[in-house]
Amino acid sequence: MRKKNITLEKLTVLDYAAEGKALSRVEGKVIFIEGAVPGDVVDVRLTKNKKDWAEGKVQRIHHYSEDRVTPFCDHFGVCGGCKWQMLPYEKQLQYKQQEVEQHLKRIGKLALPAIEPILGCAETRFYRNKLEFTASNRRYLLPREVEAGGEIPAENAIGFHVPRIFDKVIDIHTCHLMHEPANIIRNTIRDYAGEHGLSFYDIREHHGFLRTVIVRVLTTGEVMVNVAFGQEDKSARKGLLDHLLQKVPAITTLLYTINTKWNDSLHDQEPKVYHGKGYAMETLEDFRFKISPKSFFQTNTRQGERLYQVTREFAELSGSETVYDLYCGTGSIGIFLSRQAAKIIGVEVVADAIEDAKENAALNGIGHAEFFAGDVIDICNDEFFATHGRPDVIITDPPRAGMHEKLVQKILEMEAPTVVYVSCNPATQARDLHLLDARYAVTRVRPVDMFPHTHHIENVVQLKLRK
Numbered sequence: 486m487r488k489k490n491i492t493l494e495k496l497t498v499l500d501y502a503a504e505g506k507a508l509s510r511v512e513g514k515v516i517f518i519e520g521a522v523p524g525d526v527v528d529v530r531l532t533k534n535k536k537d538w539a540e541g542k543v544q545r546i547h548h549y550s551e552d553r554v555t556p557f558c559d560h561f562g563v564c565g566g567c568k569w570q571m572l573p574y575e576k577q578l579q580y581k582q583q584e585v586e587q588h589l590k591r592i593g594k595l596a597l598p599a600i601e602p603i604l605g606c607a608e609t610r611f612y613r614n615k616l617e618f619t620a621s622n623r624r625y626l627l628p629r630e631v632e633a634g635g636e637i638p639a640e641n642a643i644g645f646h647v648p649r650i651f652d653k654v655i656d657i658h659t660c661h662l663m664h665e666p667a668n669i670i671r672n673t674i675r676d677y678a679g680e681h682g683l684s685f686y687d688i689r690e691h692h693g694f695l696r697t698v699i700v701r702v703l704t705t706g707e708v709m710v711n712v713a714f715g716q717e718d719k720s721a722r723k724g725l726l727d728h729l730l731q732k733v734p735a736i737t738t739l740l741y742t743i744n745t746k747w748n749d750s751l752h753d754q755e756p757k758v759y760h761g762k763g764y765a766m767e768t769l770e771d772f773r774f775k776i777s778p779k780s781f782f783q784t785n786t787r788q789g790e791r792l793y794q795v796t797r798e799f800a801e802l803s804g805s806e807t808v809y810d811l812y813c814g815t816g817s818i819g820i821f822l823s824r825q826a827a828k829i830i831g832v833e834v835v836a837d838a839i840e841d842a843k844e845n846a847a848l849n850g851i852g853h854a855e856f857f858a859g860d861v862i863d864i865c866n867d868e869f870f871a872t873h874g875r876p877d878v879i880i881t882d883p884p885r886a887g888m889h890e891k892l893v894q895k896i897l898e899m900e901a902p903t904v905v906y907v908s909c910n911p912a913t914q915a916r917d918l919h920l921l922d923a924r925y926a927v928t929r930v931r932p933v934d935m936f937p938h939t940h941h942i943e944n945v946v947q948l949k950l951r952k
């Protein structure tokens with residue numbers, strides 16, 4: 486059974502594995518399945534077939550698991566956004582908790598304390614404060630449209646990319662990830678552009694006017710929108726932006742960017758302010774943060790606050806400590822912990838984020854925090870620690886790839902009594918914890934769910950230096 490593109494019939498789905506894939510077994514071989522729920526009986530079309538494992542997609546469901554619920558979104562099954570809608574939220578949390586435990590045991594090979602119950606979201610929809618929509622002249626045709634056959638004209642769309650299809654975009658009418666006016670903004674732009682014959686970007690040929698729309702709806706009530714155009718057309722741009730402001734008066738800042746590059750990313754582009762002050766404010770507890778158009782900020786504000794509360798609790802600060810906030814982004818963790826610490830030292834590779842961190846510290850009247858731009862590997866050397874003081878607590882919050890081994894070695898050498906490891910990828914976190922196990926014991930573990938209806942997990946671990 487080594488061929489690809491074969492279909493395995495009537496597999497009973499046994500459990501969830503990592504990354505949101507379900508699993509079954511055939512003659513001892515593990516089959517990872519996309520789109521299935523434990524308890525389903527399904528036919529699976531294989532897309533990969535290795536010696537010990539295979540991977541595939543559900544082709545037909547013979548028996549629906551009793552755990553299944555009806556997805557709430559019309560775009561479910563096509564859009565890559567909320568793939569776990571068919572699972573009740575309590576089940577999603579249960580599987581996330583299980584995944585953390587399995588990774589820490591199997592990859593980390595750690596002696597673990599009891600894992601504390603995952604912190605679920607109070608609000609499981611409309612939890613994001615930032616969404617990016619793509620405009621395209623290649624609308625993705627839904628399976629039912631293809632099956633119906635007939636002539637389908639080329640059409641514009643504004644929404645999300647179809648997973649693994651780079652040039653097609655799903656036309657989204659209602660997204661449940663963000664509070665209004667997010668849908669009103671996107672739909673107003675689509676309708677106006679359609680009525681006025683404005684072109685939508687052609688991702689293959691690289692031309693067209695309307696390209697991407699970034700919307701931020703903050704808990705402060707501020708709404709910031711950045712519309713990116715693939716070419717400059719002053720009067721068309723003015724017509725669209727004026728119409729948007731008139732239709733959606735809730736917009737507090739409207740920006741635009743002329744992006745003529747080959748890719749959609751805007752981090753190296755300078756947006757222009759069309760209306761408002763050019764940034765928005767967000768709060769975590771009573772801390773205030775300035776969100777510039779290009780700033781990184783936790784995308785689920787309320788749950789970000791809870792994540793930082795767990796981090797602060799695990800740091801066990803008394804007010805006299807020197808705290809290093811590694812991979813600090815815009816400094817939000819350090820700022821959040823600052824009232825309980827004597828000194829905060831933040832390190833982050835993105836220079837703009839460090840500028841935001843400094844501004845945010847000043848905005849909150851924090852004079853005992855310093856932020857440094859550069860790679861943690863280059864910055865965190867003996868001289869740096871000698872200059873800024875031995876760490877009492879190290880907070881580390883690396884990207885999905887986890888920490889570089891050199892940084893792990895440095896942390897082992899620095900012997901901070903407490904380390905708090907915040908991670909968005911429990912598999913790489915478990916790998917790093919295995920290395921840290923040479924000197925550190927895992928003393929507390931608490932997963933936090935930042936992204937309901939997705940398989941993504943955030944996990945906070947407290948480590949104590951072994952005597």
Ligand SMILES: C[S@@+](CC[C@H](N)C(=O)[O-])C[C@H]1O[C@@H](n2cnc3c(N)ncnc32)[C@H](O)[C@@H]1O
Binds near residue numbers: 838860862
């Ligand atoms: C998961 S984010 C954490 C951000 C921040 N702690 C927060 O809660 O908003 C990881 C951060 O690590 C930064 N980063 C990635 N590689 C880095 C490196 N080698 N050195 C320093 N920072 C790095 C990224 O730019 C990003 O801001």
